[in-house]
Amino acid sequence: MNMTISVRKMLQQEDLNFLLTNRIPRIALTRLMGKFSQIRSPLLAKMSIAVWRLFTDLDLSDAKKQRFDSLHDCFTRELVPGARQVDMREEVLSSPCDAIVGACGRVEGRQVFQAKGFPYSMQDLFGPSQDTSAFQDGMFITLRLTSAMYHRFHAPQDCTVEHVTHIAGDTWNVNPIALKRVERLFCRNERAVLRTRLKSGEPIAIVPVAAILVASLRLHFLDLLLHVDYQGANELPCQASFNKGEEMGWFQHGSTIIVFVPKGFELCPGVSTGTQIRMGQALLKHQSPQA
Known part of the structure; x- marks a missing residue:
């Protein structure tokens, strides 16, 4: 009751x-x-x-x-050492951040759902310059950071960020009520697309999406702050390597990160819509033969 x-x-x-x-x-x-x-x-x-x-x-x-x-x-506070434990299994992608799991599951062709009955295309989210074919029929998971949560995000596996695309946009609220009312909301908001390659060779995409009061994203590896008044280049090639669990950047307040992986992954046990998860916990599991 x-x-x-x-x-x-x-x-x-x-x-x-x-x-x-x-x-x-x-x-x-x-x-x-x-x-x-x-x-x-x-x-x-x-x-x-x-x-x-x-x-x-x-x-x-x-x-x-x-x-x-x-x-x-x-x-943008840091945590005391040991406050988060990172799942170091090679076949596991750990959560890049503290979050509440939103919509997640299979990418239907190249279509994703922000909420039941509210689809959007990966191309609309990634922008016209990006090729989304690597994630066709793959998996996605939406991670919503509330304002009270730890706001830094970390590498989900040993990986290299190869390209960042910044896409200007609005700052709609991204809470569940808004996601059920505003079509293609994530495609409307300020966001960045981090094209990343795992040490094992598979591509993944990490897409931080801004929201009202929090259109600021610090990427340490570019020494860059992306925000609503950013006037710099939108296409940012890079070659930044990270070890699993290493800090990549931070949000200023709270927002959303959407992770895309190709075919061959599944959600880890216990991860579903509404689950509260901490940075470092098992998020996605790789099912390739070598795993």
Whole structure:
């Protein structure tokens, strides 16, 4: 009974959240939040975090530092050593981030679902410059980071990032209510496509998608901050190698990462829509003969 009331309350909050964020200038508010979060004032940060905790289940017990110079400092916090355990099995792709699993499963040809009855094409998501054929009939998994979660993301396996495509866009809310109401939402928002190759040779794609209040993505390997006012090159060739679990970058607040893999993978046991997962946990399992 208590669980039913809790779920109903959460859905009501997300419904109200969608209505509010659908009626405001999203990009302008995102810019404003970005500037506010950068204000260096420990007192202001402390007060803001106290207000933040009224609306979320923010848990800073595993944060490397407990006093923050700004909200941005809290959003992009590091964790104490050992706070996350990475599944090091060679056949497993670990979760790149803390998240709630959204839509996931097989790619139907080159079509993906953001929610039941709301399909979008990989080409629309990746942009016109990208070839999506490697992921046809493969697997995808949507990972939603809430505002209270750890916001850094990590390599799911030993891999090399070979190309980044930045695609400008809106900053729609990406909560479940919005995903059920706004068609092709992920294809509308600011995003980046990280074309990556595993050490074993298979391609994967990691697609961070921005949302309201969080159109900022730091990619350490390019020493670059992608955001709504970014004016640089949109096609960014690179050759950045990572070990499994190594940090790749961070979001400023919370958002979504969509992972695409070719045929030959399956979801790991226990991973399904609604599952809460932590960075480093088993996400996808490789079923090639050598595995």
